[in-house]
Amino acid sequence: MKHADIKDAAEALFNEQRSPFGAFSLSSETHHAVTIPDAVRRCRWVSVDINASAFGLYFVSPSPERARLVPCFDSDYPGIALATKFISGANGEEIVRHTHNSTEPRWWTDDGVEAMAEMFGKLAWTAQISPLAPGTSGIAFPVHADRGQCGLVVFLGSEIALPQDMLYEIHARCFSLFAAVARIRPSDAGRMRAISKRELECLKLTANGNTSEEIARLLKLSVHTANQYLTQSTQKLNAVNRNQAVAKALRLGLIE
Amino acid sequence: MSSSAALLQSDTLGSRLTSRGDLTSFFMELTAEIGADSYMLVAIVHDQDRNDARIVSSNWIFDAIELIGKRLIASLAQGALTVAPGIRPRPLVAAQAPDADGLVSGEEARLLDVLGHAEIYSLRLNVGRQRLFALFSAATAGHIDQPALMKAQLKCCYALSHIPQLIAAAAMQDPLSDRERECLFWVSEGKTTDEVAVILGVSSNTVNSYITHAIQKFAASNRAMAIATAIRSGII
Numbered sequence: 001m002k003h004a005d006i007k008d009a010a011e012a013l014f015n016e017q018r019s020p021f022g023a024f025s026l027s028s029e030t031h032h033a034v035t036i037p038d039a040v041r042r043c044r045w046v047s048v049d050i051n052a053s054a055f056g057l058y059f060v061s062p063s064p065e066r067a068r069l070v071p072c073f074d075s076d077y078p079g080i081a082l083a084t085k086f087i088s089g090a091n092g093e094e095i096v097r098h099t100h101n102s103t104e105p106r107w108w109t110d111d112g113v114e115a116m117a118e119m120f121g122k123l124a125w126t127a128q129i130s131p132l133a134p135g136t137s138g139i140a141f142p143v144h145a146d147r148g149q150c151g152l153v154v155f156l157g158s159e160i161a162l163p164q165d166m167l168y169e170i171h172a173r174c175f176s177l178f179a180a181v182a183r184i185r186p187s188d189a190g191r192m193r194a195i196s197k198r199e200l201e202c203l204k205l206t207a208n209g210n211t212s213e214e215i216a217r218l219l220k221l222s223v224h225t226a227n228q229y230l231t232q233s234t235q236k237l238n239a240v241n242r243n244q245a246v247a248k249a250l251r252l253g254l255i256e
Numbered sequence: 257m258s259s260s261a262a263l264l265q266s267d268t269l270g271s272r273l274t275s276r277g278d279l280t281s282f283f284m285e286l287t288a289e290i291g292a293d294s295y296m297l298v299a300i301v302h303d304q305d306r307n308d309a310r311i312v313s314s315n316w317i318f319d320a321i322e323l324i325g326k327r328l329i330a331s332l333a334q335g336a337l338t339v340a341p342g343i344r345p346r347p348l349v350a351a352q353a354p355d356a357d358g359l360v361s362g363e364e365a366r367l368l369d370v371l372g373h374a375e376i377y378s379l380r381l382n383v384g385r386q387r388l389f390a391l392f393s394a395a396t397a398g399h400i401d402q403p404a405l406m407k408a409q410l411k412c413c414y415a416l417s418h419i420p421q422l423i424a425a426a427a428m429q430d431p432l433s434d435r436e437r438e439c440l441f442w443v444s445e446g447k448t449t450d451e452v453a454v455i456l457g458v459s460s461n462t463v464n465s466y467i468t469h470a471i472q473k474f475a476a477s478n479r480a481m482a483i484a485t486a487i488r489s490g491i492i
Contacts, residue, residue: 100384100385101420102384103382103383103384104414104417143382144382148490150385175342176340177342209478209484211478240446243444243479246484247446250488256488
């Protein structure tokens with residue numbers, strides 16, 4: 001079986017670096033996912049550890065109106081699995097609302113395998129939802145990254161084995177995986193021109209509600225110069241106006 | 257490998273959490289399970305340049321809170337040692353301060369030690385989009401069981417998910433209505449009033465009034481400040 005092979009390989013890889021908290025340590029898995037293929041590999045390891053047959057990572061849109069799951073990758077990477085089409089389609093609304101308000105995992109069963117309902121039913125802290133993809137069973141972990149990004153890591157399968165004690169570890173690994181993915185995603189961070197100290201000061205004051213005139217007075221500049229700093233930083237951040245520049249600077253952690 | 261045997265008292269308490277009292281029992285139980293002596297659940301409220309700590313629940317003695325001060329508590333909760341779920345935590349050890357992270361001065365460290373916080377772990381908790389912080393500390397350094405602490409971090413996130421109203425009230429974090437939040441989100445993406453009106457299919461006046469309400473609720477002076485406040489508190 002292909003699945004068994006992957007499991008053996010992953011186990012061999014992890015046996016050396018197992019920490020008291022399972023396959024989860026300060027080594028490669030926690031910090032250094034720099035590309036999507038890396039992230040997919042890490043997600044596959046998690047998936048193998050709970051004996052899932054498929055997985056997917058989705059971004060959750062911040063606006064409740066466009067409640068949508070945006071696929072980042074799934075187990076068919078670089079392709080897209082059929083389940084992902086369902087999950088990011090019409091079925092996502094309930095889980096998106098849940099992810100906005102709660103961090104608890106949610107599971108569903110629709111594959112007629114009684115053992116799955118029984119296994120999930122025993123897990124504390126979790127509850128059942130309507131199936132994200134028809135004819136499947138699975139579990140969805142809400143995840144959140146530093147800059148307020150929301151996401152969902154989903155595992156599918158009819159032979160998932162997830163004891164209570166492993167639930168926390170798996171969810172923790174989903175969190176660190178998502179944090180790594182969320183860091184790569186804002187693609188304009190890398191090729192952004194450096195923003196000067198003065199420009200950041202002006203942006204920070206803008207974020208604190210100061211007008212150009214006030215900024216000029218506080219920093220002892222002319223209004224014209226203050227405006228120029230703000231225009232420059234807006235351009236460097238690839239933003240269309242000051243509001244967006246402030247938002248981007250905060251989300252990228254350039255200002256506090 | 258039996259799965260049902262692993263249920264601890266904190267799991268039972270936490271997954272049935274409905275009231276403020278339940279929250280205290282849950283945290284007391286969890287604190288004992290990981291080998292800690294004290295816990296503090298903190299919400300950070302951004303006020304212009306300052307971060308204020310709002311203590312939601314805690315078993316710290318009154319004098320400790322008074323002497324250490326909210327400002328230091330805020331920087332402990334949000335400092336360089338604070339970890340998101342899934343990252344191995346690292347304690348602040350009072351005996352080793354002032355350390356490289358520069359979180360506490362020697363004087364403050366001595367105070368912490370005397371007051372029973374020889375080691376402190378700071379954890380970020382994500383409760384949906386809301387963000388809180390938990391400090392777990394022990395009177396003797398090295399007492400806290402790290403693997404158990406990492407599990408406890410997730411349990412805290414789960415448990416707090418049961419009482420969103422209580423958390424929101426304590427943290428005063430998301431005062432916005434869905435519509436207001438949406439408008440503010442689009443403005444933060446650089447859209448003008450007219451563009452937001454098109455996106456949401458309402459009139460420009462309506463958009464302006466949503467945004468004005470959002471600005472008022474945050475006691476902000478303009479759009480940029482309202483956006484900044486919303487992003488800092490993790491609302492958009």
